Amino acid sequence: MKIDTNENLLVNVSVMGSVCQPNFQSLPAEPYRLDSNGSPFLLPSWGSIVHNVSVGDSAFGWEADCIHPGVSIKYPNEAGNRGLNILSCVGNDATIMSGEAKNAKGVVTGKSGRFSEQVILHFPKKIREKISINDKILIKSIGVGLKIKNFEDVFCKSLSPKLFNQMKIQNKNNKMVIPVTHIIPEHLIGAGSGLTSESGSLHIQTTDSSEMKKYKLNNLKLGNIIYIENYDSSYQHGFLRNAWAIGIIGQTNGPRAGYGPGITILMSSKKNNAKPKLDSRANIVNYIKFIK
Amino acid sequence: MISNIKTNENKLIKMSIGGYVTQPSFKNPGYIPNNDGQSVIFPGMFGVVNNVKVGDRAFGWAGDHIEPGVSIDSEQINEHFALHYLVCTGNKAIIRSGGAKGKVGIVTGEHARNLIHFDNKTLEQICVGDQIDILAHGRGLKLLDFPEIEIKKIDPNLLKSMKLKIINKKLIVDVVIELPIKIMGSGAELNSEYVDQDLMSGDRELMKKLKIDQMKLGDLIVINHADHKWGRSFKKNHVSIAICIHGDSVMTGHGPGIMTIMTGNKKYLGWNISKNANLKKILKIKI
Numbered sequence: 001m002k003i004d005t006n007e008n009l010l011v012n013v014s015v016m017g018s019v020c021q022p023n024f025q026s027l028p029a030e031p032y033r034l035d036s037n038g039s040p041f042l043l044p045s046w047g048s049i050v051h052n053v054s055v056g057d058s059a060f061g062w063e064a065d066c067i068h069p070g071v072s073i074k075y076p077n078e079a080g081n082r083g084l085n086i087l088s089c090v091g092n093d094a095t096i097m098s099g100e101a102k103n104a105k106g107v108v109t110g111k112s113g114r115f116s117e118q119v120i121l122h123f124p125k126k127i128r129e130k131i132s133i134n135d136k137i138l139i140k141s142i143g144v145g146l147k148i149k150n151f152e153d154v155f156c157k158s159l160s161p162k163l164f165n166q167m168k169i170q171n172k173n174n175k176m177v178i179p180v181t182h183i184i185p186e187h188l189i190g191a192g193s194g195l196t197s198e199s200g201s202l203h204i205q206t207t208d209s210s211e212m213k214k215y216k217l218n219n220l221k222l223g224n225i226i227y228i229e230n231y232d233s234s235y236q237h238g239f240l241r242n243a244w245a246i247g248i249i250g251q252t253n254g255p256r257a258g259y260g261p262g263i264t265i266l267m268s269s270k271k272n273n274a275k276p277k278l279d280s281r282a283n284i285v286n287y288i289k290f291i292k
Numbered sequence: 293m294i295s296n297i298k299t300n301e302n303k304l305i306k307m308s309i310g311g312y313v314t315q316p317s318f319k320n321p322g323y324i325p326n327n328d329g330q331s332v333i334f335p336g337m338f339g340v341v342n343n344v345k346v347g348d349r350a351f352g353w354a355g356d357h358i359e360p361g362v363s364i365d366s367e368q369i370n371e372h373f374a375l376h377y378l379v380c381t382g383n384k385a386i387i388r389s390g391g392a393k394g395k396v397g398i399v400t401g402e403h404a405r406n407l408i409h410f411d412n413k414t415l416e417q418i419c420v421g422d423q424i425d426i427l428a429h430g431r432g433l434k435l436l437d438f439p440e441i442e443i444k445k446i447d448p449n450l451l452k453s454m455k456l457k458i459i460n461k462k463l464i465v466d467v468v469i470e471l472p473i474k475i476m477g478s479g480a481e482l483n484s485e486y487v488d489q490d491l492m493s494g495d496r497e498l499m500k501k502l503k504i505d506q507m508k509l510g511d512l513i514v515i516n517h518a519d520h521k522w523g524r525s526f527k528k529n530h531v532s533i534a535i536c537i538h539g540d541s542v543m544t545g546h547g548p549g550i551m552t553i554m555t556g557n558k559k560y561l562g563w564n565i566s567k568n569a570n571l572k573k574i575l576k577i578k579i
Contacts, residue, residue, distance in 0.1 A: 019308075021309060021310060021366070021368075021371045021374060022307065022309055022371075022374040022378055022428075023370035023371060023373075023374050024370060024373035024374045024376075024377050024378075025370065025373065026369045026370065026372070026373050027373075027482070027483075027486065030483055031373070031377045031483060031485050031486070040522075042377060042431065042485055043305075043431060043432050044305040044307050044378055044428070044431055044432070048307045048308050048309060049307065049308035050305055050306070050307050051306040051307065051308070051427060052304075052305065052306045053305065061303055062303055062304075062305060063300060063303045063304050063305065063431070063432025063433075063434075064305045064432070067305055067307075099388070100388075100394070128308075129386070129427070131308070132308075132310065132386075132388040132423065132425055133308055133309065133310030133388070133423070133425050134310065134423070
C-alpha cells in the first residue's frame, strides 16, 4: 500500500551557504590525528570541493578521514549556519549562484556533525573544477515538518518529500517496510550519540574488523540507505530498545576510533512500527536523477 | 622515471583549497640583522616576484628568502595551516578572481606561504588579494613496494616525472647536490609537515668549496643522516630528499630553504647526483 504525506503543507525556503575550506589547528598543535591504534596520521578531512569522490562510490579505502563527497558548504555566522543545517534536506535541489559554475544544479546528499557542521552536495564531476572556494550555493529547502499519514509516531529528519516518495516504502500490516542496504546494530554507532538529530551526523564504528565482516559493512557505499536497530533519533540520538532509525551514508570512513562512515538520519521512531527490507539498490543514486 | 612504480594514487583525495595573493610586509622599521650584526633591508618574501623563478639561482640576489613566483596565504589561521598541510608541490592552481581569472599555474613549493609559478604574461595581470584555488592532491601518497619510505606533499604526477631507479631493492632518486647535515638550521623547531628548513649559509667559504652556492631554486637535494619523518632531526643512516624552494638569506642560521619530499632509512632510500634534477625540467615549466 502506498504511503501518503503532508507534502502539500510544507514550506519551501531558500537557504544559502558558501563553499568552505579545509581547516587545521595552528602551531604549536601537531597536525596529526590519532588512529584507533594510537598511531598518528595526517590526511585530508571534511570540507571543500572533493573532485574525485561522489555518492555511489565506496565509503572505504580512501586515504582520508571522513571525507565529504562532492561539495561542502557553510554559512559564515553560527546562527545562519544552524539555519542552513537544520532546514536543508537530503534530496533538496541546489543552485550555484556565483562564479564560473553559476547556475549549475546539484542535490543535497548529507550533513556533517559536530566540529564541522556542513551541508554536503552532489554536483557533476566535470563542473567541480569550475567551482571556487567561497562560491555561493542556494538550496531550496523543503522537508522540515514532513509527516507520514498513519505513522504519526515516525519523525522525519533532513528528509525531502522528493526522496521519501522514491524510497519505495510500503505499508504492510501497519508497518512501514523500508528498503535498505544494511542493518546496523546499535552497538556499532559511535560519534554523534547524544547530539541533536535535526542536523549533523552519526558515525558507524569500524575498529572491530570481525564485527564489520559479520554485518557485511565493508561494502557500504556513499548514498546507501541503512537501518539502525534499537536506536532512537526522535529528538536527540540515543539507545532505546525496539526503536529504529533510517539514515543515509553521507561521508566516508576514517581512521579515528568511533569515526567510521557518517550517517545523516532521515527517519526515526520509538515505536516498533517499521521493518527493514534488504535491497542492494537502496542508494540515493538510484532514487534521484543525478548527473555524474 | 620508473614506469611500473606502484603507488596508492587511486585512493588519494583531490580537494580544492583557496589562498590569496599576499602583500609584501615588514615589521617596523624593516631591517633584519645580517651575519655581522649590521641592519639590512631586502625584498623577496611575500607577493609576486616577477623576475625570479624556479630554475634561477638561489644565491647572489639582492634579496632575502626570495620566494619565486606568486606567494599565497589565508589570514584565517586555520586555513593557513590547511594550505600548508594539504597543498603538494606539482598541484594545479587556478586563479579565481581579478584580471588573470581562469589562468592556470603550478605549485612549486612551500615556504611561510605557498609558492606558485605562472608564466610572465599571467604575472602581469595578477593583483595582491586575488583568490587562487589549488587542487590539493598527494597527501597520503605511498610507495606500495617501499612502505618504509615516507612521501611528503608531492603531486602523484610529480613523483611519476622524477627520475627514480630501483637498485638492489633500494629506491635511488636523482638529486643535484648533497648537503651536509651540520649546515641544516632554521626550521628544526617546526614539525616536518610545515614549511621548510633553511640550510645555514653563513660559512661562505664552505658554501663555495662544496659548490652549494651554485644551487638553483627547484633543485632536488639530499641530506644524509637526516630523519624528517616526524620532525627534522639528526639520525645516522637516514636520508631525506628535498626541494630548494626559496633563496639565500643574510641572517645567521638561515639560507636557502629546502622542503622535504621523501625520507627513510638508507637501506631503502638512496640518491644519484645529476644536475638535471630540477623542478623546472621535471615539471616542464614554461616561463
